[in-house]
Amino acid sequence: MEKVFGFTIQKKGKGLARAGVMETAHGKILTPAFAAVGTKASVKSLTPVEIKDVGISVVLANTYHLYLEPGEKIIEAAGGLGKFMNWPGPTMTDSGGFQVFSLGAAFGRRQSKISFSKKSNATPRQKPVHSDVLENIRMGMADSGEGGKTTNTLVKIDEDGVDFLSYKDGSKHRFTPERSIQIQQSIGADIIFAFDECPSPSAPYEYQREAMERTHRWALRSLAEHKRARRGLARASRKKMRKGEQALFGIVQGGRYGDLRKESAKAVGAMDFDGFGIGGSFEKEDIESAVSWVNEILPPEKPRHLLGIGDPLDIWGAVENGIDTFDCVAPTREARTGSLYTRAGRVNITNAKFVKDFSPLEEHCDCYTCANFSRSYLAHLYRTKEILASTLGTIHNLRFFTKLMGEIREGVLADKFEDFRADFARKYSTR
């Protein structure tokens, strides 16, 4: 069988950092790399030409959203995700597991997977939790924080899988690890993820452990389902072979607890995945250490993707601790509200001070937006809610991230990672 997915480490750098290249059926990804998020088979406001011009090499779409609309069979009939959206490059799909959190415990509640509490994570054992509490979490009852319970009817978790109601029309659906993999095979991305559960950062230790152990069992089932497709290669049609060519990444969980993270890395790392995703919730201050706990244990020759991160400063820290690829909604989502990235930090282009500022957003930026438009014009587009605002902002923000990844990669390759990182951090203000 022709090998269509491969990962080669070209150079190791400070700490666990490495620069490498991932090869997929749709092209190469030079790592460390940032995947643009295209949840519904579209990087919002950009055409594929713009995605490519901005330097993005891989797009991540979402199984949950595409399953609900237009349905994975439509995408399969179109010839797969890349054909459907006319994106010729590499693609990934998230397994839908994250929506168990974002549409479950976090639904309608402005809860982030990133927690900012200063609570120690060195002492994982906290006060014992009544088993009813764990059952409530599984059944979609979330603790509102004041002791009151909020009923959430969108998601229910059991050993076999997850029942959920569509966020669109309330219709009932069920995902299991097998189903998630089948859907992802139909969607046909180059890299797919095992079905996992991402518990809320506010979930107690007992629940984090339970969810992690369930995620491990689901990982084995995801892997088995994926191998079933691969075994069918010999007698299968060409279309079927496509399915077997996909790389499957397992997901490490464990929340903010060191012992769970290490246990999860050991368990998932021992499974026959092509690479790994690190998922779940983090303490903002401890993203680096949480990542290092895991990457000290995962097999070093396989790629590691940090799901849903992140912030530029977090990305430097994660690369230093062994991460190869990232995805995050921040640059594209924030671009739509006028929050734009610069070397000096993020700015809100709608601020009054930019209204009469005719200089480019960033003097030395090579993106289409900075090369052709002024801060004043951008402020005007956002203030008047013109559609073009999203496009120009997204082009700039994604360019910022691809240049950032290029700089990080160059740092590793040239043994200048530390200098580059220090230089970036010195200039980049977090306000």
Add this chain to the structure above:
RNA sequence: GCGGCUAUGGUGUAGAGGCAACACAGGAGCUUGUGGAGCUCUUAUCACGGGUUCGAUUCCCGUUAGCCGCC
């Protein structure tokens, strides 16, 4: 010229003799496996001058402005 009505933030509206409310607009912030959304904070010496009163943005008189009607 005469009569009537109305004057509250940038706009449109509440309100009550004692902390001036709401919407939008304005100013600022939040956004981490998506959310073209949303949320938080913030912005007013109640047209002007006099009077009554412990106290007036509120009641009274006048001025000014706008609107409506009449000659």
